[in-house]
Structure formats: C-alpha cells, structure tokens
Amino acid sequence: MARVPGGLSxxxxxxxxxxxxxxxxxxAILAAPASAQIGLTSAPRSVSLLATRQSSVTxxxxxxxxxxxxxxxxxxxxxxxxxxAFVGQPVLARGRAPTGGAKAIARLTGYLTTxxxxxxxxxTQPIGxxxxxxERQDEVxxxxxxxxxxxxxxxxx
Amino acid sequence: MTLAPRALLLVLLGTTAARGAAGQVGQLGQAQILxxxxxxPSVLGVTVTxxxxxxxxxxxxxxxxxxxSPVAVSTNWNLNPGQTASVDLVAYFPVPSxxxxxxxxxxxxxxxxxxxxxxxxxxxxxITQGPVAGVGTAGGSLRLFTQTINGANKVSSRxxxxxxxxxxxxxxxxxxxxxxxxxxxQAVTQ
Numbered sequence: 001m002a003r004v005p006g007g008l009s010x011x012x013x014x015x016x017x018x019x020x021x022x023x024x025x026x027x028a029i030l031a032a033p034a035s036a037q038i039g040l041t042s043a044p045r046s047v048s049l050l051a052t053r054q055s056s057v058t059x060x061x062x063x064x065x066x067x068x069x070x071x072x073x074x075x076x077x078x079x080x081x082x083x084x085a086f087v088g089q090p091v092l093a094r095g096r097a098p099t100g101g102a103k104a105i106a107r108l109t110g111y112l113t114t115x116x117x118x119x120x121x122x123x124t125q126p127i128g129x130x131x132x133x134x135e136r137q138d139e140v141x142x143x144x145x146x147x148x149x150x151x152x153x154x155x156x157x
Numbered sequence: 158m159t160l161a162p163r164a165l166l167l168v169l170l171g172t173t174a175a176r177g178a179a180g181q182v183g184q185l186g187q188a189q190i191l192x193x194x195x196x197x198p199s200v201l202g203v204t205v206t207x208x209x210x211x212x213x214x215x216x217x218x219x220x221x222x223x224x225x226s227p228v229a230v231s232t233n234w235n236l237n238p239g240q241t242a243s244v245d246l247v248a249y250f251p252v253p254s255x256x257x258x259x260x261x262x263x264x265x266x267x268x269x270x271x272x273x274x275x276x277x278x279x280x281x282x283x284i285t286q287g288p289v290a291g292v293g294t295a296g297g298s299l300r301l302f303t304q305t306i307n308g309a310n311k312v313s314s315r316x317x318x319x320x321x322x323x324x325x326x327x328x329x330x331x332x333x334x335x336x337x338x339x340x341x342x343q344a345v346t347q
Contacts, residue, residue, distance in 0.1 A: 041346075042201045044203075044343045047209055047211060047340040048209065048338075049269075049337060051323060052216060052335045056333070072330065074260070
C-alpha cells in the first residue's frame with residue numbers, strides 16, 4: 001500500500017489492470033475514426049440560378065376591328081405603353097379610339113391620316129401598380145371606307 | 158476527423174500509466190508495449206469547376222427551358238474503406254417551395270429538373286427527393302451519384318456534369334423580370 005503526503009492511501013495499479021486500460025484505450029483510439037467517417041460531409045458548394053422572363057407585348061387585330069393588346073412588362077422598366085396606328089398612304093378616315101380604361105370605347109379622337117404617312121395615338125396604358133400583366137380590347141373603326149394598310153404598334157416609355 | 162482527439166487520448170493514457178508507476182514506490186512495473194496508430198484525416202471535397210452561375214436569358218412560358226451549359230462538378234476523397242461504404246453527392250434547395258424567386262413569384266423545386274448521365278438520375282428528374290444521410294432538404298433534394306468506396310479507390314476523385322432545366326409546362330404565366338435561386342451541392346459519406 002503506498003501513501004502520499006496527505007495521508008491517503010491507494011493500491012498500486014496491478015499490471016493486469018494497467019494492460020486492460022491500455023488495451024481499452026487503444027481500442028477506443030482505433031474505434032474513433034469509424035464513427036467519424038460515417039456522415040462525413042464536404043463543404044457545401046453553391047450554384048446560382050438565374051432565369052429571366054422578358055417583357056412582351058402583342059397586338060392582334062382580327063377582321064372585326066377589335067384590337068387586342070396583351071402585355072407582360074417588367075415593372076422595373078417602363079411606366080406606360082402607347083398603341084399607335086400608322087397609315088402608310090394618304091387616306092381620309094375618321095378613327096375611333098378609346099381614351100378610358102380597359103375595354104372602354106370612346107368617341108373618335110382624331111383622324112387616322114393626313115396627306116403624309118400618319119400616326120395617331122389610340123391609347124396610353126399606364127404600367128405598374130399591379131398592371132404589369134394585362135390585356136385590353138379596343139375598337140378601331142370609322143365611318144365610310146378607305147383603302148390602304150394600317151399598322152398598329154405598341155411602344156413603351 | 159482530425160488527429161487532435163486521438164492525440165489527447167494518448168496523452169491521457171500516458172498520464173494514467175505514469176501515475177500508476179509513481180504510486181508504486183520502490184516497485185518496478187512490468188514493461189508495457191504501447192502501440193501508436195497514426196491515421197491521417199479523412200478528406201471529402203466538392204468543387205464546381207465550371208457552370209457555377211447558370212442563366213436562362215429568355216424564359217418561355219408553358220414550356221421546358223434548359224440551362225444552356227452543364228454544371229461541371231469534381232468530387233475528391235481520401236477515406237478508409239473499412240469505415241466508409243460509399244460517397245453520395247446531393248443537390249438540394251434550402252427552401253424547396255422557393256427554388257427560384259423574384260418578380261413577385263416563386264418556382265418550386267418540383268419545376269427544376271436535374272440530370273447526371275454519369276450518376277443516378279440519368280434522365281431529367283425533379284429535385285423533390287429527401288435528404289441523404291442528413292444532407293439535403295425534405296422534398297427539395299436529388300441524389301446525383303453513389304460512389305462505392307473500396308481499397309482500389311479509397312483515394313480518388315470523379316468528374317461529373319449536372320444538367321439543369323426548368324419545366325414550366327402548365328405553370329402560370331410568369332411576370333416579366335428575373336428570378337434567382339441557389340442550388341447547393343454537398344457530398345456525404347455513409
């Protein structure tokens with residue numbers, strides 16, 4: 001029995017116990033990597049994805065004279081769009097175009113032509129405030145008849 | 158796994174042995190053979206060698222839109238085959254319901270398809286699987302490959318291409334604008 005200055009005594013460690021401790025320790029060391037390698041993860045890597053839906057405006061005008069304008073415009077870009085009618089040759093015809101909200105038909109707002117290639121504004125549609133996507137129908141007509149080609153174009157600003 | 162915890166255990170064992178010897182005043186203990194085993198740290202890494210930024214400049218509504226170039230991925234490892242059965246590479250979105258978002262809308266991960274012709278999803282597959290060994294998100298993951306580890310490839314690497322596309326078939330018309338998202342790639346051992 002050995003004694004230390006404090007008066008406490010303890011038994012010397014038997015060599016068998018010492019060997020057992022060492023064996024257990026070594027086994028513990030060897031076992032450590034087994035649990036560590038299961039579920040080992042790499043650092044995460046990021047892939048950035050970007051996809052853009054471009055703004056679009058389409059104008060269709062079947063034979064019934066109803067112009068359908070559909071738009072899907074990035075609200076970060078324009079504030080309004082304008083539908084204009086172009087007449088490529090001298091013609092005198094009174095045009096009717098809406099000035100109110102969607103689908104509203106107003107009285108005539110002007111002539112479609114002069115003696116030079118003419119342009120008239122049929123409507124200006126504000127964009128934004130929930131109006132980034134939409135569709136409206138407008139009648140373009142006038143009394144009498146005229147020959148020539150009519151071009152419709154939408155511009156944004 | 159680093160060597161530090163094992164080194165600490167060795168130090169503790171040495172201290173225990175020394176205390177026992179000090180207690181046996183005047184006695185000689187039996188010589189002990191202490192086997193030291195040094196094991197290098199395991200390595201598992203993933204690198205995106207190209208295509209880390211994927212872009213579709215002009216989406217088409219109600220159609221499948223492919224990202225123009227693949228994501229080139231290199232995975233490397235240095236593992237103990239006695240303790241690691243396989244390496245899995247997982248792609249996942251942190252928030253599956255918002256894989257891509259912007260312009261006031263979100264595209265869920267179910268609309269994002271991935272393909273790895275050298276891996277498991279050889280055909281385009283929605284990124285809607287569950288986590289693998291704890292890596293990934295529920296409903297927003299895709300296991301890209303499972304690589305068996307053995308003595309012949311315990312230190313090795315592999316290169317794969319991940320192709321991505323957006324399936325907008327039947328999806329509501331997207332508002333004009335740009336959507337963005339982040340796909341995470343991570344490898345895990347099992």
